[in-house]
Amino acid sequence: MTRPVTMKAMVTKGHGDLDQMVWHSAWPCPSPKPGEVLIKVGACGLNNTDVNTRSGWYSKTVSDATTGDAFEEVGTDDPTWGGAPLVFPRIQGADVCGRIVEVGAGVDPKRIGERVITDGWLRDPKDPLNKDKTGYFGSERDGGFAEYTTIPAQNAITVRSSLSDAELATFSCSYSTAEGMLTRAKVTETDTVLVPGASGGVGGALVQLSKRRNARVIALASEAKHDDVALLGPDLILPRAPDDLRESLRTEKITVVADVVGGPYWPQLIAILERGGRYACSGAIAGPMVEFDLRTFYLRDLTFAGSTVIDPEVIRNLVRYIEVGEVKPALAAIYPLEQLHEAQSAFIAKKHTGNIVVIP
Structure with missing residues (x-):
C-alpha cells in the first residue's frame, strides 16, 4: 500500500465543549515509527474517557457529573486520567478496529493485512506492569478518530471473528474496563x-462478563431500557435508582457492586453490600463527590478496589472470549466520523442502549 499524505480526522484542539473537536479533511497521515504499525481504521468506539478528557472532567477542580459540556474552571496541571496535562492538538479515540497496512522497523511484515483491535494501555515494554509508566491511546498519543492511526505493535491485537468492524470496535475499552473491575473484585x-x-457500554459488559463467570447478576437501568438490558442475560433487572434499594432487592444478597456511576445514590450501593463484600469502581458519571460513612466500610469488613490501568493479559483474554463467542457486542448506533459531535451528544444523553461507534 502507498500511504496517503493526508487523511480525514476529527482533531481536538483543547479542553471545552464539542466545538473543540474540529473536522479536518486533509490532516497529515502518520507513519509508523520503529516498533509500531499503521492501521487503516474500520471503526472506532466512543467511551466516557473521550468525553471526560475533552471536557477536562478529570481535573480535581471539577466536582460535577459528566455532562460533556465545558466547565467554568479546569485545572491546568491535572485535566486527564493520568493527572498530567494533555498535549493539543490531539486525535482522540481508543477503541479501534481495523487492518494493519504498514509496519515500522523491527515489526514482522507478515503482520500487514491482520485485522486487529487496539489495547489502549500504552505500557513500558521493559516494565509493563508498572502503572506509573502507562499512557492511553487517544490521550498520550493520537488515537482512532481518523482514517489512519499508529500504535505500538504489541497494542494491535489480532482478532479472528465474523463480527463487523463496528461490532468489534465496541469491545476494547468497555469490555476490558469491565473485565478489569471483575478481576480486581475477584x-x-x-x-x-x-x-x-447496566444500559451503558461498561455496564452491559459487566453484566455479560459477570455471567461468563457464572455469577448471579442484578442490573439497574431505566425502565425504558429494560428490554434491551434483558438481552444481555441478567438474572434480575430493577429500576435505575429505587427509592429503597434494600427493599427492592428483597432476599438478594449482594456480595459485589461493580460501579461506574457514583453520584448521590452511592451511599445506597454501599449500604446493601453483605459483610465482607467488595466494591469496584471505574467511573463516576453521575458525580465524583459522594457521601461516605466510614463506619459502614470498616464495621462491615468491606473491600474497595479502584480500577483504571488493566493488566496486559486482560485484553488478550477478552479477544479469546470474542473469538469463541462467550461475549457478544452491544452495538447501539453507528455514525460517520464527521458526525462525531452528534455521536457524542447522543452518547452523553444516553440516547442509545449500549455502545456507539464512528466510521471514517
Whole structure:
C-alpha cells in the first residue's frame, strides 16, 4: 500500500465543549515509527474517557457529573486520567478496529493485512506492569478518530471473528474496563453482582462478563431500557435508582457492586453490600463527590478496589472470549466520523442502549 499524505480526522484542539473537536479533511497521515504499525481504521468506539478528557472532567477542580459540556474552571496541571496535562492538538479515540497496512522497523511484515483491535494501555515494554509508566491511546498519543492511526505493535491485537468492524470496535475499552473491575473484585460463581448503569457500554459488559463467570447478576437501568438490558442475560433487572434499594432487592444478597456511576445514590450501593463484600469502581458519571460513612466500610469488613490501568493479559483474554463467542457486542448506533459531535451528544444523553461507534 502507498500511504496517503493526508487523511480525514476529527482533531481536538483543547479542553471545552464539542466545538473543540474540529473536522479536518486533509490532516497529515502518520507513519509508523520503529516498533509500531499503521492501521487503516474500520471503526472506532466512543467511551466516557473521550468525553471526560475533552471536557477536562478529570481535573480535581471539577466536582460535577459528566455532562460533556465545558466547565467554568479546569485545572491546568491535572485535566486527564493520568493527572498530567494533555498535549493539543490531539486525535482522540481508543477503541479501534481495523487492518494493519504498514509496519515500522523491527515489526514482522507478515503482520500487514491482520485485522486487529487496539489495547489502549500504552505500557513500558521493559516494565509493563508498572502503572506509573502507562499512557492511553487517544490521550498520550493520537488515537482512532481518523482514517489512519499508529500504535505500538504489541497494542494491535489480532482478532479472528465474523463480527463487523463496528461490532468489534465496541469491545476494547468497555469490555476490558469491565473485565478489569471483575478481576480486581475477584468475582466468582459464588457472587451476586449489582451493576448500576447496566444500559451503558461498561455496564452491559459487566453484566455479560459477570455471567461468563457464572455469577448471579442484578442490573439497574431505566425502565425504558429494560428490554434491551434483558438481552444481555441478567438474572434480575430493577429500576435505575429505587427509592429503597434494600427493599427492592428483597432476599438478594449482594456480595459485589461493580460501579461506574457514583453520584448521590452511592451511599445506597454501599449500604446493601453483605459483610465482607467488595466494591469496584471505574467511573463516576453521575458525580465524583459522594457521601461516605466510614463506619459502614470498616464495621462491615468491606473491600474497595479502584480500577483504571488493566493488566496486559486482560485484553488478550477478552479477544479469546470474542473469538469463541462467550461475549457478544452491544452495538447501539453507528455514525460517520464527521458526525462525531452528534455521536457524542447522543452518547452523553444516553440516547442509545449500549455502545456507539464512528466510521471514517
